[in-house]
Amino acid sequence: MGNIIGGGIFLLPASVAPFGTVSLVAFGILTLGAIALALVFGRLAHRLPQTGGPYVYARAAFGDFAGFLAAWSYWITAWVSNAALAVAAVGYLDVLVPLHGSTAATIAAALLIQWLPALANLAGTRYVGAVQIVATVLKFVPLILVAVGGLFFFDSANLGPFHASGGSALGAVSASAAILLFSYLGVESAAVSAGEVRDPRRNVGRATVLGTLGAAAVYLLGTLAVFGTVAHDRLVDSTAPFSDAVDAMFGGSWGGSAVASMALVSMLGALNGWTLLSAQTPYAAARDGLFPKVFTVRRRGVPTVGVLVTVALASLLTVYNYTAGTQGVFEILVLVTTFTATVPYLLSTAAQIHFLLSGRADRVSRARLARDGVLALAAFGFSLWLVAGAGYAAVYQGVLFLFVGVLVYAVMAARRGRAAGPGSGSGAVSEVEAESGAGIATGSVTGAVTGAGAGVATGGATRAGD
Template sequence: MITDPTPDERSKHARTFGLPIATALVMGNIIGGGIFLLPASVAPYGTISLVAFGVLTAGAIALALVFGRLAQRMPQTGGPYIYAREAFGDFAGFLAAWSYWITTWVSNAALAVAAVGYLDVLIPVHSSTAATVVAALLLQWLPALANLAGTRYVGAVQLVATVLKFIPLLLVAVGGLFFFDAGNLGPFQTGGTSAVGAVSASAAILLFSYLGVESAAVSAGEVRDPQRNVGRATILGTLGAAVIYLLGTLAVFGTVAHDELVGSTAPFSAAVDAMFGGTWGGTAIACMALVSMVGALNGWTLLSAQTPYAAARDGLFPSFFTHKRRGVPTYGVLVTVVLASLLTVYNYTAGSQRVFEILVLITTFTATVPYLLSSAAQIYHLVSGRADRVNRGRLVRDVVLAVAAFAFSMWLVAGSGYAAVYQGVLFLFAGVLVYAWMAARKQRA
């Protein structure tokens, strides 16, 4: 079980998060680097991907409501891990923790790749593979160092980055509608896939833009009055992100010619250049996008350490993950950033031309495992009928939301494609050996 923090964890460098910072953590992690590159990633599917965005938004809100309800019952650090373990036992909890942990550090690698695309607008790093790799690694290690300084600094960086990222997003989302040209939209659906297939495939990529909906639940132990604030922060952060996402993506599609958008590495910069002419606007947007992505990496680095910390406290992850300093699980941060760095180097040096999409599709599968288990845990509590687990006045609504969240997660698995499921299963099953080792040690002790 999760115990109270040690005196060191209550040091002057550790702070609990109120509702504003908890909401900023959710919105900052959802609106990370993904939205700044995803319009170009889904453009090859045609404007039908906007339909996928709408469906994905509805599913994300259902998940947010489920996480909010679960956090009211179990307001501890760990999120999906806590929910799955409490409902189904150690092995289900381990799978949720392992899969979510994979999602976080693979997402960090993907965010760094997206950030390099905007850095290239300012400094031409893509002219050299070595320069690209070094830039991606720096963008991962700087937020890691901020995390090691303590949660006091994590919260400050997150709040500033969340505020700053709204400038380019609102500029494009609102201003772009005044420069909207339907001729830029391109085909509604490209050839070679059915409408359902195109929506599913683009939604699998777009899921990356909604990763983070569980952020407040995962960090519930660091949130003040979590039974009240976690649910509120989750809903407010998800709804705010959804509005900006839909308007921003539509504006980029309508301001940048389709053929140009497909090959763009900085679509929001291209949109502002198209709106105002020249390159000054795109350069300014690139600077703000970099701030946004560094803020997202800052928040995701914290999340990547929280889940293994919670699992290690229960003996399901190696014990060194429990080491905390200044409110931050130190070794969790270090292991995560090392793994993300190795994955980044491998994908760049392997010669792939679409590194971001490859990393995103891996996270699509690994993220759905804790989402599925959390939704199933909510269904389990509702069906069991325990008075301390069920609100009779909203039973029907809670059941509908939980079933919708579960079906939505299953649909994402189906749409992620064979390659993503194959790689994701390899990552997931590698953890079974870790579980066997840790379970045996726990039993022996």
């Protein structure tokens, strides 16, 4: 929940307000799809409880190239999400320290917000876990205050039109759902860190499902309360909708400033967890020779090179978007992550379908097999729908990112081929490796939850997403 409920929710009500209250319908549909994905990831983690999540499942089912695409796409999602979180955090920082629209000051603030969590990660997993616990607790204060308290100040006159964007209502639902998906990113992250968690076959599935359900309840109530307390025309232009909601509820600006402070802590916590996650996926792939070996460098339990590369790329993307004069920086970054996130989601759900149809599923009753099949098909269809809702521009940019990855894979595959010598084959995953997970994390962590597990699955049943 600490990463699912990151910083996105604090800005998303304003991002989808231009679509009207039809976006609440999109939120409901999105929640059902997220729960289906959570159940699928829970089953996959039970089957293959190794660090790497979607990468592990795609590689076990379809071989090295599919595993690489899952890892590459998930890694892109992680650092682009970090850039989007920093943009959202700047909006709340502006409530406390007015930046006066200065591009230089805004960029400096966004970079500072990204590098502070990176420094916490470099200090070691124990610090990651400590920061995550504090941030998770603090973030619930403003969310629950607005989600519950806002219902007592709810005014239907603030809702605005049901369908405000023009065009078809179905198109508005798809478009708003594509933006809202950002709030559910991380539904898979307990699975990503499965190798660092005590009893992953039991705890990862529970963390994934319960964390998603808890986040969904907070999201739906919070978004509804913001819609009902902030006038629609003001909400459309808001950079800190939860602060505006508290100001509307209690009058004055003290409440909004307090919420802005807690929102900033929340986003720093989300960046803290996502920075670790963004380093773990390339670490797992690098262990198998699918990413450059430098990503396997670890210090105090943290893949340090992965952390540094991730924060550097996110910083460059942030600077580019601000200096290019792009309007709606947050929304653009969010839509790119929608596409890149659905690639590992599609591959993971397809892997589950593959396991079920190939007879490699766990030995369970026919009823359980049928239920797992229906859930996997629903999650696959849901992911395809999100790709359609992301729009042409986001898919275009996302495909460019993917094609760069194909070049990286070609280089890595050539290196592995030379190292293995002639006649060694393609190096694809054998069925034995797929079943045992030996190619993912041989001799990996056992015993108590490490700091990484604490950062992603605090209390044995949390997760990591924004």
